Amino acid sequence: MSDTIFGKIIRREIPATIVYEDDDILGFKDIAPQAPVHVLFIPKHDAIPTLDDARPEHAQLLGRLMLAAADYARREGLAQDGYRVVMNCREHAGQTVFHVHLHLLAGAPLGHFGA
Numbered sequence: 001m002s003d004t005i006f007g008k009i010i011r012r013e014i015p016a017t018i019v020y021e022d023d024d025i026l027g028f029k030d031i032a033p034q035a036p037v038h039v040l041f042i043p044k045h046d047a048i049p050t051l052d053d054a055r056p057e058h059a060q061l062l063g064r065l066m067l068a069a070a071d072y073a074r075r076e077g078l079a080q081d082g083y084r085v086v087m088n089c090r091e092h093a094g095q096t097v098f099h100v101h102l103h104l105l106a107g108a109p110l111g112h113f114g115a
């Protein structure tokens, strides 16, 4: 189990606004939103630190993170206007929590990104 801040959220040791949950994935609002809608999707049982640590056996879980975000966006009426999903990996991407997570950003036109 993850000993990051996200592990504490999974174990309900600290509060979070949970908006999605299934057997393997938790979705909750980012504490410092970068868009009108900013939700993080994380694996509940397999705390892969970064995408670089993912292995072929994680393929299904990583795919399900994407589908969870897409499902949430569709249900919240965000899909037609569109949204962005982002996964930061390590320093140059600004990763701060080493429990792999997918950001869902939506609710307004998003600027282009990159260096």
Ligand code: 5GP
Pocket (backbone or CB within 6 Å): 005, 016, 017, 028, 029, 030, 031, 032, 033, 040, 087, 088, 094, 095, 096, 097, 098
């Ligand atoms: P990263 O930069 O690692 O890709 O994203 C980590 C995200 O976790 C950041 O957007 C940050 O705002 C969010 N975050 C960090 N601590 C907490 C917390 O305690 N609760 C919630 N809901 N989000 C957090």
